[in-house]
Amino acid sequence: MRLLSLIAALVATFAVALPAFASPDAWRAEWPDTDFSTATVEDWSEIISGGPPKDGIPALSNPAFVPASETSGLSDREPVITLELDGARPRAYPIRYLTWHEIVNDEIDGTPVAVTFCPLCNSALVFDRRADGRVLSFGVSGKLRHSDMIMYDRQTESWWQQALGRAIVGELTGTELTQLPSWMESWAQYRDRHPEGLVMAEPDWPRRYGQNPYVGYDSAARPFLYNGEMPPHGIPPLVRVVRVGDRAWPLPRLAEAGRITEAGVTIDWEAGQASALDAREISEGRDVGTIRVRDADGNDLPHDLMFAFAFHAFFPDGTWMVP
Known part of the structure; x- marks a missing residue:
């Protein structure tokens, strides 16, 4: 439904x-x-x-x-x-x-x-x-x-x-x-860390800001408008993965561990962020948590938090960081 x-x-x-x-x-x-x-x-x-x-x-x-x-x-x-x-x-x-x-x-x-x-x-x-x-x-x-x-x-x-x-x-x-x-992190996590920081103001467009037009998408069985192969290892296509280069860590593994250090990177997971693709009101989405990706010196690294099917589509020879 x-x-x-x-x-x-x-x-x-x-x-x-x-x-x-x-x-x-x-x-x-x-x-x-x-x-x-x-x-x-x-x-x-x-x-x-x-x-x-x-x-x-x-x-x-x-x-x-x-x-x-x-x-x-x-x-x-x-x-x-x-x-x-x-x-x-x-x-x-x-x-x-x-x-x-x-x-x-x-x-x-x-x-x-x-x-x-x-x-x-x-x-x-x-x-x-x-x-x-x-x-x-x-x-x-x-x-x-x-x-x-x-x-x-x-x-x-x-x-x-x-x-x-x-x-x-x-x-x-x-x-x-x-x-x-x-x-990506929660508004509270950003605001509490950077009370002196800036936030983008609401645009002057007639849109339903705060509402999610993709209700239930990240718990669907299949991606929308996608006809490619599904991910390997039995990973559901709409599970989030943390991509660093051509490696992907499934988010459930990170949420269970809290912190993983592998392949030269450290990935931390912290609860508190709502999924933007779950409930009608974004603020009511289920908790998917926040991840940070850093190198051995503690520097933030470029990464992506994409769905598993998209990683497989764009990085078909990529490495899946599964146990």
């Missing part, structure tokens, strides 16, 4: 997804400025429409911020993406906003960043927007590959795979963005 509610909500929000195509010809009229002659995509049928057209999910640019100590309206357990750049005031980007916008183009003390969240993969990544000698601005293409958002840059209209931070179609094909260390 919960999966049926999810599908109904998605269809009502975005309309029915369009079919896949075996060549890029069908996309050329919609994307006249994209160079489809250059691509790393071998099977074009992997790319489908998620429903919304180009910019149908509106990315944000240059958002406003307010001090964490003066912020109201966020529940303690709500997830935020935390970004702590050296020398800059910490910033938190609430998932209640990113669920509806998926990309935030921001600049922090001269560093241009793209804060991204793909709900269908639970992939929350922050990138430096500088690539190929220019500063890029990103939008949401409306296309999916392996259920993961395809971003596009407004300078060349190249297509970028969000889970990889890599251009897969267009002039910049093969270019990779630099991923910055960031993590």
Whole structure:
């Protein structure tokens, strides 16, 4: 029943997804400025429409911020993406906003960043927007590959795979963005650690901020808009995994252990963060906890907290860190 509610909500929000195509010809009229002659995509049928057209999910640019100590309206357990750049005031980007916008183009003390969240993969990544000698601005293409958002840059209209931070179609094909260390944690965890920090203010868009249009998704039997292989080792496809490089640690293992040190990294798990993809109200989602990933010197490491099916799709030769 919960999966049926999810599908109904998605269809009502975005309309029915369009079919896949075996060549890029069908996309050329919609994307006249994209160079489809250059691509790393071998099977074009992997790319489908998620429903919304180009910019149908509106990315944000240059958002406003307010001090964490003066912020109201966020529940303690709500997830935020935390970004702590050296020398800059910490910033938190609430998932209640990113669920509806998926990309935030921001600049922090001269560093241009793209804060991204793909709900269908639970992939929350922050990138430096500088690539190929220019500063890029990103939008949401409306296309999916392996259920993961395809971003596009407004300078060349190249297509970028969000889970990889890599251009897969267009002039910049093969270019990779630099991923910055960031993590998802609860609003209370961020606020208590950084009362002097900043939090992104509510955008001026007519959206149901705080509500989850993907009710019950992370307990569904199968991913939405995904036709690829399921993960090995009997791991359910919608179990979260912590990806560091091409290794993946299943979240249930981390939650049971509390801390694991392997392969040169230490991963800590702490209770207190609500799932953004469970209950209708994000703040009421079940507790999935917060993870931090650090190296041997205690430095935060770039990582992802994605669903198992997405790791298997994008890292088919990756290593599963299971007992």
